[in-house]
Amino acid sequence: MLYVSQLINALQLGSIYALVALGYSMVYGIIKLLNFAHGDVIMVGGYIALFSLTALAFPPVIAALITVAGCTLLAVIIEKLAYTPLRFAPRLSLLITAIGISILLQNLAQLIFTANPRSFPTQMLIPAGSITLGGIQLGFVPLITIFASLLSMAILTFLVQKTKLGKAMRAVSEDMGAAQLMGINVNTIITFTFALGAALAGVGALLYAAGYPRIEPTLGMMLGIKAFVAAVLGGIGSIPGAMVGGYLIALLEVLVISMGLSQWTDGAVFLILILVLMVRPTGIMGRIQMEKV
Amino acid sequence: MGKHDPRTPLIPERDQDKRPVMECVGLGIDFGGLTAVDDFNIAIGPTEICGLIGPNGAGKTTIFNLLTKVYQPTRGSMYLEGIDTRHMNTMQANKAGLARTFQNIRLFRELTVLDNVLVGLHNEMSYNLGKAILRLPAYWRSERIAKERAMELLSIFHMQDMAYHKAGSLPYGSQRRLEIVRALATNPAVLLLDEPAAGMNPAETEGLMENIKKIQETFQIAVFLIEHDMHLVMNICEGVAVLNYGRLIAKGTPAQIQNNPKVIEAYLGTGGGVADA
Numbered sequence: 333m334l335y336v337s338q339l340i341n342a343l344q345l346g347s348i349y350a351l352v353a354l355g356y357s358m359v360y361g362i363i364k365l366l367n368f369a370h371g372d373v374i375m376v377g378g379y380i381a382l383f384s385l386t387a388l389a390f391p392p393v394i395a396a397l398i399t400v401a402g403c404t405l406l407a408v409i410i411e412k413l414a415y416t417p418l419r420f421a422p423r424l425s426l427l428i429t430a431i432g433i434s435i436l437l438q439n440l441a442q443l444i445f446t447a448n449p450r451s452f453p454t455q456m457l458i459p460a461g462s463i464t465l466g467g468i469q470l471g472f473v474p475l476i477t478i479f480a481s482l483l484s485m486a487i488l489t490f491l492v493q494k495t496k497l498g499k500a501m502r503a504v505s506e507d508m509g510a511a512q513l514m515g516i517n518v519n520t521i522i523t524f525t526f527a528l529g530a531a532l533a534g535v536g537a538l539l540y541a542a543g544y545p546r547i548e549p550t551l552g553m554m555l556g557i558k559a560f561v562a563a564v565l566g567g568i569g570s571i572p573g574a575m576v577g578g579y580l581i582a583l584l585e586v587l588v589i590s591m592g593l594s595q596w597t598d599g600a601v602f603l604i605l606i607l608v609l610m611v612r613p614t615g616i617m618g619r620i621q622m623e624k625v
Numbered sequence: 626m627g628k629h630d631p632r633t634p635l636i637p638e639r640d641q642d643k644r645p646v647m648e649c650v651g652l653g654i655d656f657g658g659l660t661a662v663d664d665f666n667i668a669i670g671p672t673e674i675c676g677l678i679g680p681n682g683a684g685k686t687t688i689f690n691l692l693t694k695v696y697q698p699t700r701g702s703m704y705l706e707g708i709d710t711r712h713m714n715t716m717q718a719n720k721a722g723l724a725r726t727f728q729n730i731r732l733f734r735e736l737t738v739l740d741n742v743l744v745g746l747h748n749e750m751s752y753n754l755g756k757a758i759l760r761l762p763a764y765w766r767s768e769r770i771a772k773e774r775a776m777e778l779l780s781i782f783h784m785q786d787m788a789y790h791k792a793g794s795l796p797y798g799s800q801r802r803l804e805i806v807r808a809l810a811t812n813p814a815v816l817l818l819d820e821p822a823a824g825m826n827p828a829e830t831e832g833l834m835e836n837i838k839k840i841q842e843t844f845q846i847a848v849f850l851i852e853h854d855m856h857l858v859m860n861i862c863e864g865v866a867v868l869n870y871g872r873l874i875a876k877g878t879p880a881q882i883q884n885n886p887k888v889i890e891a892y893l894g895t896g897g898g899v900a901d902a
Contacts, residue, residue: 338656406731416891494757495764496743496750497757499744501748502735506733506734509695510727511733512714512716513715513719513725514811515720515745515811516716516744524754
């Protein structure tokens with residue numbers, strides 16, 4: 333019984349990690365950028381959700397849509413203002429810019445919302461309650477988290493596999509030059525990738541706030557870094573890899589907590605990062621890079 | 626800039642009274658102080674098969690990169706169906722009717738054969754993201770038509786059975802063929818082939834020659850190809866241009882080129898004969 337509820341915990345947390353890791357992995361896949369501002373987009377999403385539910389008193393569905401749209405818009409603005417001008421700059425410049433954007437967003441949030449954590453009214457988004465299945469009590473929050481994440485990932489998979497934009501995205505991530513010669517507008521595809529990743533981050537922000545109802549300017553930091561580890565574990569650049577990585581990292585965390593070592597969870601996650609980078613840097617599902625001769 | 630006559634003797638008779646599909650006037654590019662290509666003039670008829678030959682390092686691929694706007698020319702102009710391409714980028718050059726293959730194959734290896742062709746058909750499909758997410762009829766119709774078109778193209782080159790294989794898993798000769806199919810999918814007016822016979826055995830080269838003729842006949846488009854295989858060039862090209870040190874040294878029919886002393890000198894130095902490489 334305890335195992336099952338721990339498993340549900342892991343699935344809930346893993347769903348969120350997977351959603352966030354997808355944003356990292358897709359952006360890396362297409363422009364080889366580790367977008368460290370991704371976690372902070374989720375933090376902004378948390379505040380958007382908070383205020384659209386409380387100050388603006390929108391119904392849950394509207395608030396959710398505003399959050400997803402807000403995250404998407406923010407990511408597209410960041411891409412256009414900060415990353416597009418650096419398209420032909422060394423990758424390190426892009427990485428440093430991403431870290432800069434992350435610090436900027438955190439400090440802006442501190443300035444505007446103060447550093448004090450605010451509690452998130454989960455019941456205004458997902459009603460309190462639970463269902464009992466075979467003697468096991470399942471809360472609405474974890475259930476909806478798992479369901480909404482799986483649905484989002486299914487939509488993403490459909491978009492990437494079955495639409496022309498998705499195919500163009502995979503083509504650009506493999507060979508940008510050849511894709512351009514096929515008449516593909518690379519700028520549109522890159523913006524689309526950022527937007528897609530941020531929309532998933534918006535869903536992640538809602539679910540994270542509902543499950544762990546504490547909104548503060550540094551919310552995105554640890555979440556972002558752990559999702560990054562998940563993306564690396566799954567194989568950065570790989571979409572199914574990000575999903576698998578997210579669930580595996582959450583499983584590891586819950587395992588460590590259930591052994592009574594809750595202060596070691598972060599350490600365990602970073603240990604995984606070190607091990608992956610040492611043993612198999614391409615991750616579980618990453619492409620093995622072949623050197624051109 | 627050299628004097629240019631659009632009616633070069635290269636253009637085959639059937640295309641003589643038509644506007645050239647592609648025309649370069651005094652095209653040149655410098656890299657730093659080095660002139661890689663200079664004063665490149667050519668006019669290609671709408672259904673012509675034209676070859677570009679020259680020793681290694683002569684600047685042949687550079688010319689392809691200029692035509693496809695991978696590089697912007699330092700001097701001169703390039704016209705596609707009479708339209709100046711001065712302000713175009715690579716994507717726009719493709720939309721304007723130029724498609725190419727690469728010396729070293731650049732397929733989307735992780736995508737299936739069919740998806741590679743569908744990427745080529747990207748601009749032919751008209752539906753937006755909203756329609757795709759809601760899976761409206763417009764999405765299904767557009768995807769179905771594109772898929773049928775892709776399968777049709779593949780079947781012309783007898784590749785329909787490989788449609789669902791990963792492009793990277795195909796044998797070498799099929800990868801070369803797929804690259805041509807993918808380029809054709811973008812509906813070009815001129816198909817640029819960069820050493821299509823490289824690495825092929827004589828039997829595969831024969832097949833390739835048939836395919837190039839088939840492309841010209843079926844699609845009624847121009848083919849401009851770089852090739853070292855003289856057997857292929859001399860047999861299927863109607864016009865041949867010879868490049869050496871970034872400059873055109875000769876233009877003419879295969880027979881004229883074979884007996885041109887300048888060409889013989891460029892390939893073998895003074896006092897030799899053209900090798901049937």
